[in-house]
Structure formats: structure tokens, C-alpha cells
Amino acid sequence: MxxxxxxxxxxxxxxxxxxxxxxxxxxxxxxxDGIDLDIHKGEFAALMGPSGSGKSTLMNILGCLDxxxxxxxxxxxxxxxxxxxxxxxxxxxxxxxxxxQNFNLLSRISALENVALPLVYAGVGRRERNERAMHFxxxxxLADRADHQPNELSGGQRQRVAIARALVNDPHIIMADExxxxxxxxxxxxxxxxxxxxxxxxxxVILVTHEPEIAACASRQLLVRDGKITRDEGKGVVMDxx
Amino acid sequence: xxxxESFSMALTSLYANKMRTLLTMLGIIIGVGAVIALVSVGMGxxxxxxxxxxxxxxxxxxxxxxxxxxxxxxxxAGSMQTLKYDDAKAxxxxxxxxxxxxxxxxxxxxxxxxxxxxxxxxxxVTPEFLAIRSLEIDYGSFISTNDLDKxxxxxxxxxxxxxxxxxxxxxxxxxxxxxxxxxxxIGLLKSKGQSSMGQxxxxxxxxxxxxxxxRMLGITYVQSINLQVSDSGKMDQVQAEVEQLxxxxxxxxxGKDDDFHVRNLTSLMETVNQSTSMLTLxxxxxxxxxxxxxxxxxxxxxxxxxxxxxxxxxIRKALGATFMNIMMQFLIESMVIGIIGGIIGIGLGCAASxxxxxxxxxxxxxxxxxxxxxxxxxxxIGLFFGIYPARKAAKLDPIEALRYE
Numbered sequence: 294m295x296x297x298x299x300x301x302x303x304x305x306x307x308x309x310x311x312x313x314x315x316x317x318x319x320x321x322x323x324x325x326d327g328i329d330l331d332i333h334k335g336e337f338a339a340l341m342g343p344s345g346s347g348k349s350t351l352m353n354i355l356g357c358l359d360x361x362x363x364x365x366x367x368x369x370x371x372x373x374x375x376x377x378x379x380x381x382x383x384x385x386x387x388x389x390x391x392x393x394q395n396f397n398l399l400s401r402i403s404a405l406e407n408v409a410l411p412l413v414y415a416g417v418g419r420r421e422r423n424e425r426a427m428h429f430x431x432x433x434x435l436a437d438r439a440d441h442q443p444n445e446l447s448g449g450q451r452q453r454v455a456i457a458r459a460l461v462n463d464p465h466i467i468m469a470d471e472x473x474x475x476x477x478x479x480x481x482x483x484x485x486x487x488x489x490x491x492x493x494x495x496x497x498v499i500l501v502t503h504e505p506e507i508a509a510c511a512s513r514q515l516l517v518r519d520g521k522i523t524r525d526e527g528k529g530v531v532m533d534x535x
Numbered sequence: 536x537x538x539x540e541s542f543s544m545a546l547t548s549l550y551a552n553k554m555r556t557l558l559t560m561l562g563i564i565i566g567v568g569a570v571i572a573l574v575s576v577g578m579g580x581x582x583x584x585x586x587x588x589x590x591x592x593x594x595x596x597x598x599x600x601x602x603x604x605x606x607x608x609x610x611x612a613g614s615m616q617t618l619k620y621d622d623a624k625a626x627x628x629x630x631x632x633x634x635x636x637x638x639x640x641x642x643x644x645x646x647x648x649x650x651x652x653x654x655x656x657x658x659x660v661t662p663e664f665l666a667i668r669s670l671e672i673d674y675g676s677f678i679s680t681n682d683l684d685k686x687x688x689x690x691x692x693x694x695x696x697x698x699x700x701x702x703x704x705x706x707x708x709x710x711x712x713x714x715x716x717x718x719x720x721i722g723l724l725k726s727k728g729q730s731s732m733g734q735x736x737x738x739x740x741x742x743x744x745x746x747x748x749x750r751m752l753g754i755t756y757v758q759s760i761n762l763q764v765s766d767s768g769k770m771d772q773v774q775a776e777v778e779q780l781x782x783x784x785x786x787x788x789x790g791k792d793d794d795f796h797v798r799n800l801t802s803l804m805e806t807v808n809q810s811t812s813m814l815t816l817x818x819x820x821x822x823x824x825x826x827x828x829x830x831x832x833x834x835x836x837x838x839x840x841x842x843x844x845x846x847x848x849x850i851r852k853a854l855g856a857t858f859m860n861i862m863m864q865f866l867i868e869s870m871v872i873g874i875i876g877g878i879i880g881i882g883l884g885c886a887a888s889x890x891x892x893x894x895x896x897x898x899x900x901x902x903x904x905x906x907x908x909x910x911x912x913x914x915x916i917g918l919f920f921g922i923y924p925a926r927k928a929a930k931l932d933p934i935e936a937l938r939y940e
Contacts, residue, residue, distance in 0.1 A: 358853060358933050379857040386855020397850045397937065401551045413540055414855040458854070 304367075305465055305497050306332040306355065311364035311374075313350050313520075324350040325361065326520035332499065334465070337492040339508035340501045342517035349470070351517060352501050356389055356468045357381045369465065386414050390459025394471035396451040398443040404454045405430060405439040411462045429457035433487065449480030456487055466497045473507060485510050541860070545867040552840075559836040560876035562829025563913050567880025568887060569822035570909040571901065575888035577815030578900035584807050587729075588800065594767050595667070595800040596774055598622075598760040598781070601793060615794045616756040617785055620744065623661075623760045625784060630776050632769045635663040638757040640747050646740065647712040648700040655696055657713060657740045659747025667763045675707040675722035678743050686745045691722035693737035714751055718742065770801060819905065826909065829876070830916035837869050837924035848928050849936025858929045865925035866918065873917020877910045884909075 313325040324347045332338055342348040353359035354366065357373055360381075366374040373384055390411075391397075398407045409426035417425070430436050433453040435446075443451055452472060459467055469488065473481040489510060492498050500511055508514050516524035549556045600615035623638040641658040664670070665677045675691070682689050690713070697706045706720045727736040748754055764773045774797050781795055841848070848861055885901055892899040 353934050356853075358937075379859075382852060382855050382857045385853060391853055393937070397846070397853070399847055399850060401547070410851070411854045414851075414857070414860060462855075 303334045304331040305334045305369060306330065307365075307367040308355075309365040309367075311351075311354060311361045311366065313347070313354065313359070314362045323520050325354070328364070328520075328522060330515070330522060332497065334497055335492075335495045336513055337488070337498045337511045338500065338513040338515055339511035340499060340515050340517060341503060341505075341508050343503070346517045347520040348501055348517040352468065352470055352499075355466075355499060356391060357385045382414075386411055386462060388465045390462070390464040390467045392452070392455050392459050392467065392469040392472045394474040396443070396448075396455045396475075398451060398454060398458075400443050403440050403442055404435065404446065407443065407454055408457045408461050411458060415462055425461055426457070429461050430454070432460070433457045447480070448476050449483055452476060452480065452484050453487065456484070460491075466499060467491060469498065469500045471502055472500070473502070473504075481507075538863070541863040541867050542871075544864050545871055548844075548864075549868055549871060555836060555840075556872065559833055560872050560879065562832035563826070563873055563876030563916070564829075564880040564883060566822065566826030566829040567877050567909045567913050568884035569825050570819055570912075571881060571884025571905050572887040572891065572899075573818035573822045574815055574905040575884075575899040575901045576891060576897070577811065577818045578902060579892070579898040580814060581808065581811035582900050583898050584811055585804070588804050588807060594764040594770060596762040596764060596770065596777065597798045597800070598626075598762065598777060599796050599798070600756070600758070601795050616754070617794045618757050618760065618781075619755065620748070620757055622781060622784055623757065626760065626762065626777055626780060629780060630773060632765045632773055633762055634765045635667045635761075635763040637661050637663040637667045637761045637763075638744060638759070639664065639761065640744065640752060640754070640756075640758045642747075642752060644714050644740075644751075646696065646700060648709065651700050651702075653696060653699040655738045655740060657690075657742060657747070657751070659744040659751070660741050661744050664741065664761075667761050670727070671725040673723045673725045674705065675720070677722050678741060682743045683745050686749055687743060688716060688718045688746060688750070689721045689743065690718040691724060691741045692720055693724050693739040694726045695735055695738040696740055697723055713740070713742070716750065767801070770799060774799060823909075823912070826912060826916065829913075830873075830920045833869050833872055833917060834920035834924060837865065837921055838927070840868075841865065841924045841928040844928075845931060845936045845939040848931050849933050849939065852931070852933035853937060860929075861931075862925045862929040865928045866921045869921025869925070870914060870917040873913045873915075873921075876917075877913035880913065881906055881910060 308328050308330040311325055311328040311330075312323060315322045315324055326347075328351060340348050340352060350359070354361050357368070357376075358381075360376075361374055364374060365372060368384065368388060373381065376384065385391075398404075399410070405423065405426050408430055409422040412422040412425060427436065427439060430439055433456055435450060435453055435457070438446060438450060438454075443454065446454065456472075459469075467488075472488070473484055476484060485507065488498055488500065492512070498511070500507070502508050511527075513527040514524070515522055598618065600618045602609050602615065620638055623636050627633065627636040637660060639658050639660050641656050643654060644657050646653045646655065646657075658664075660678065661683060662678055662680055665672070670677075672691070673694075677691055678689065681687070690711070692700075692706060692711075700706065700711060701709065706723055709720050710717050711720060712718070724737070724739075729735055742751075744757070748757075762773070762777065764770050778793065778797055782793065785794055787793060851861060884906075888899040888901055891897055
């Protein structure tokens with residue numbers, strides 16, 4: 294039986310027939326082989342799959358870092374599958390916050406400047422940039438480390454800086470690629486609490502992981518195998534923000 | 536994104552790699568410095584030569600006798616004996632736009648003072664010679680009209696002659712013997728040094744023209760007449776008038792050859808200017824090559840920097856940096872290297888040029904043109920050699936760049 298409540302929900306991400314084909318010599322290799330996927334606003338989705346399954350490719354396409362060979366990708370009803378490099382850059386800047394496995398902070402600048410970096414490319418003035426960056430550093434509990442460089446911070450702290458950076462331009466979607474891959478258990482717990490909190494605040498979170506315990510934190514689990522989504526559990530579980 | 540953001544980003548990253556930035560800049564610093572220093576040397580040579588030609592007298596016309604022609608046998612140039620002191624006087628009175636007229640004769644004689652002797656050229660001149668050759672008197676006085684009229688045995692000597700005949704004594708008031716005739720030294724000239732032709736201009740003795748003609752050489756003609764024209768624009772006109780006048784005075788009918796030549800020092804000046812310009816250009820272009828090498832150094836370092844910072848570029852692109860954002864960041868870095876290197880190079884080049892003139896005892900001339908050109912060049916080089924690495928950085932695929940270790 295169809296759940297009517299699902300249809301009224303707003304699908305932030307709408308993938309239709311997404312294929313990504315790599316040419317290796319004469320051979321064609323389909324990293325993604327026809328993906329149809331809707332992710333609704335406020336969902337917390339975990340993307341799982343063994344290495345080589347295509348989940349990273351899917352992640353890159355979802356994050357507007359890459360373009361599919363064919364198919365349609367509507368992000369907030371806007372077709373982004375075949376935009377130019379610069380248009381994709383603007384889309385990433387405005388709508389997507391990234392959290393990476395190895396943090397990817399710039400090592401020569403302070404935590405605060407790292408957090409403020411997306412705002413530089415958004416064209417926000419210095420004063421406002423620093424205010425907003427400080428606000429999000431406070432939110433992840435690192436206000437007292439604002440002037441520290443990344444190498445003066447622990448792994449968990451670095452990842453919190455990265456999360457603050459992902460949030461600073463108020464994106465619709467947070468993409469986290471193995472965010473706890475390089476962290477110890479304690480930090481992992483802290484970071485996952487932050488993601489759950491973000492989910493509670495009504496943000497859309499997409500998490501790539503290969504650890505079932507981590508995936509279990511999410512409300513929806515997607516399994517990618519051989520370029521296809523082979524399992525989809527907990528679809529449409531969204532925190533009520535009404 | 537604002538330009539100032541790109542600028543401060545570039546400065547931050549240059550500052551973070553101080554040593555590398557400095558070494559890269561060194562190429563530009565040396566290039567710009569070398570251009571400025573070497574061009575100033577070239578210009579120095581030019582001004583040296585020009586002023587030594589000018590010291591021969593500017594706006595000079597030299598009238599010299601033609602070669603004799605007796606029964607088809609031609610003599611050497613200047614062997615005609617038709618040019619007279621009266622010709623000089625006639626030129627002075629009849630032709631306008633002439634400041635000075637100075638007829639001369641010369642010959643080499645042995646000079647004796649006590650047990651010292653010396654051999655040099657003795658010139659018979661008129662008082663105008665002082666002005667026309669831009670000579671200056673150190674002690675005493677120059678030959679006067681009175682000396683000329685009375686055919687006095689007086690002489691004015693150059694510093695080389697003074698050193699050889701009097702050592703450190705003051706020669707003025709002493710008597711020397713020239714061709715066994717006693718001459719009173721009435722003046723000592725200021726040193727003029729070597730001429731551009733390598734001639735010692737201080738190795739000279741001047742005596743009144745009439746004394747030389749009648750008491751020494753026993754001749755009635757003059758060997759040359761130097762004219763100083765008041766305006767360089769009137770040189771050709773005056774030259775034509777002088778030629779016309781002398782033809783009349785020497786009764787040379789139309790169609791016959793002149794028995795004199797009128798030569799113009801302006802053309803010599805032009806030739807010298809041309810060759811020193813070539814020298815300056817040569818020095819400048821050699822230095823320019825080092826500037827070019829410096830530019831290639833910038834490109835080299837920027838390429839390394841792009842490779843080294845691949846991950847940084849990936850992060851910036853993932854966070855929304857566009858092609859232009861990255862391009863500007865790297866381009867500004869290489870231009871800042873060019874600009875700062877250029878400024879330091881200008882300072883260093885000017886200092887080097889001052890040091891050369893101070894310790895090398897050599898005139899150097901710093902002009903604005905090489906400074907502006909080499910500075911513009913260094914900025915241009917920063918821009919030009921920065922474009923390729925900056926484009927390379929800006930075109931990086933963010934996924935590849937993020938994966939780069």
C-alpha cells in the first residue's frame with residue numbers, strides 16, 4: 294500500500310537513470326549502472342557498499358564534484374547533472390557541505406579561517422565571515438581553539454572543525470565520506486552524536502561508510518553493489534521538524 | 536570573490552614559503568638589477584664619449600687645406616699652402632653666426648728645461664682657441680692678442696708637459712727652450728685627460744700663431760682653421776657660406792676643385808652616438824636574457840608549487856572555488872614575485888651602478904627608461920610565466936586533486 298505521506302515530502306535529491314561509464318582502454322566499465330534515488334529533505338541516509346561498488350562515484354555525483362555520463366540529477370528541482378565546472382562549484386558552495394575522512398583542512402591557516410573558507414568563495418565580507426565561522430565553531434564546541442592551526446588539534450577536533458566548515462554556508466545537504474574512518478572510538482562517538490544532532494535539527498545528511506554500526510545511526514540504509522542500489526531500508530524516516 | 540581576498544591569499548602562501556619565494560625572486564632581482572646596472576654603464580660610456588667629443592668643441596667646422604697638385608702629382612691632404620691667417624680673419628668679419636675662428640699650425644719639437652727634456656706637439660694658436668676647445672687655465676693666463684701681434688715667445692703648457700719638464704714645481708713664470716729658443720711659460724692648463732681617440736690632451740704646448748709661423752716654422756700659411764658656429768641648426772648654411780667665401784678669396788672659378796676642405800664634427804658625433812647606443816643595447820639585452828631566465832625560474836617554482844598544493848586546490852574547489860578563483864590566486868602569487876623582485880632589483884641595480892661609478896672610477900648614468908622598462912618586464916614576466924601553472928592549477932579535477940597524496 295502506498296504511503297501518501299511520502300509523496301507530499303519534498304525530495305531534495307532526485308536521481309533518474311544515473312550512469313557513470315569509464316573507458317579503460319577498449320573496455321567500458323560502468324561504475325554506476327542506472328541509479329534511481331530520491332532523498333527527502335531531512336533524511337539521514339547511510340550509503341554502504343564494498344570497495345569498488347561505485348559508492349564513491351555516487352557520492353561524488355551527489356556532491357556535484359563529478360558529472361554522470363547519462364541520467365538526470367535534480368537538486369532542489371534544479372537539473373545539475375550536466376552543468377559547467379564553475380556552475381557546479383557555485384552549487385557545491387551554496388548547497389552542499391562536505392566532511393571528509395581525512396578532514397581536508399588547509400594546514401597553514403587557523404581553524405577559524407578554515408571554517409570561513411567556503412564563505413570566501415561565496416563572496417561574504419571578512420567581518421561577517423569571521424562571525425559566522427565563530428558561531429559554528431562554538432556549535433561544535435571548539436570556540437577556544439579558533440586560532441589553532443589544524444596540526445595543533447586532535448583528530449576528533451579536526452573533524453569537528455571540518456563539520457563546522459561544512460555547516461558555515463548553511464547548505465541543504467551535508468555529505469560525509471567516511472567521517473569516522475580515521476578516528477578512535479571515543480571521537481567516533483562524539484562525531485556521530487553531532488551528525489545525529491544535525492539530523493534532529495532537520496538537515497539532510499548523507500553518510501558514506503562501510504561500518505554497519507555507523508550506518509545503523511542513520512535512519513535509512515542504502516547498499517550499493519556493482520553500480521546499483523541493491524537494498525534500501527528505512528526510506529522516508531525523517532525527523533519531524535514541524 | 537574579491538580581488539583583495541585573492542591578494543591576501545597569495546601573500547599568505549608566499550610568506551609561508553619564505554625561502555622558496557626569496558630564491559624565486561632572486562632570478563628577477565638579478566635580472567632587473569643587471570639590466571639597470573649594465574644599461575647605466577652603457578649610457579655612461581655614451582655620455583663620456585659624447586662629452587669628450589663636445590670638448591673638442593661643439594658645433595665645430597674645421598677648414599683644412601686640400602692636397603697640392605703639381606704637374607699631376609698629388610700631395611698629401613693639407614699640403615696646399617693657400618690657406619692663410621687672413622682667410623680666417625675674413626671668415627670672422629664676413630660670415631654671420633660664427634662665435635669663434637681659430638687658425639692653427641702645429642709641429643713637434645724637443646722641449647728643454649735645465650737637464651730635463653720632452654718631445655711633444657707645439658701648436659700655434661690665437662686667443663680664441665681657449666674657448667673653441669673648451670680649455671681651462673689652471674694657473675696664469677692664456678695667449679693674448681698682444682702676444683699675437685708682437686710675436687712674443689710665450690707658451691701655455693698642458694699638465695703632462697709640466698710633469699715631465701718641471702716635476703712638481705710651478706711652471707708658470709719659468710722659461711723653457713723650444714727649438715733652442717727661450718719661451719716664457721705664462722699659463723698651465725687644467726687636465727683634460729685622454730680624448731675619445733686615446734690621445735693625451737694634456738701633452739700639448741700652445742704658442743702664439745704668429746710666433747709659430749714666423750719664428751719657428753717660417754711659413755705664411757695655416758694648417759687648419761677651426762670655426763665654432765653659434766647654432767647647431769645653422770651648421771650647413773655656415774659651411775656653404777665659408778666654402779663660397781674661400782672660393783672667392785682663392786679665385787677658384789666654377790668647375791674647378793676647391794683647394795680646401797670644410798669638415799663637420801656633427802657627423803662624427805652621430806656615428807659615435809650610434810655605436811654607443813648599440814653597446815647599450817647589447818649590454819641591456821644580455822641582462823634581459825638573465826631576466827628571462829628569472830622568469831622561467833618563476834614558472835618552474837610555480838609548477839612545483841601547484842603540484843605540491845594539489846590537495847589544497849582540491850579542497851578549495853570542493854568548497855566552491857571556481858576556475859577564476861584558483862587562477863587568480865596563483866597568478867597573483869607569481870605577479871607578486873615579479874613586482875617585489877622588480878622593486879628590489881631596481882634598488883640593487885641603482886646601488887650597483889653607484890658602486891661601479893664610485894670604485895670603478897667610471898661614469899654611469901641612470902635614466903628612468905631602463906627602470907620603467909625592466910620593471911614592466913618583470914611584472915609581465917611574472918604574469919606570462921604564471922599563466923601556465925595557474926591554468927594548470929585551475930583546471931585540476933577536484934576529485935583527482937582530493938585523492939592526491
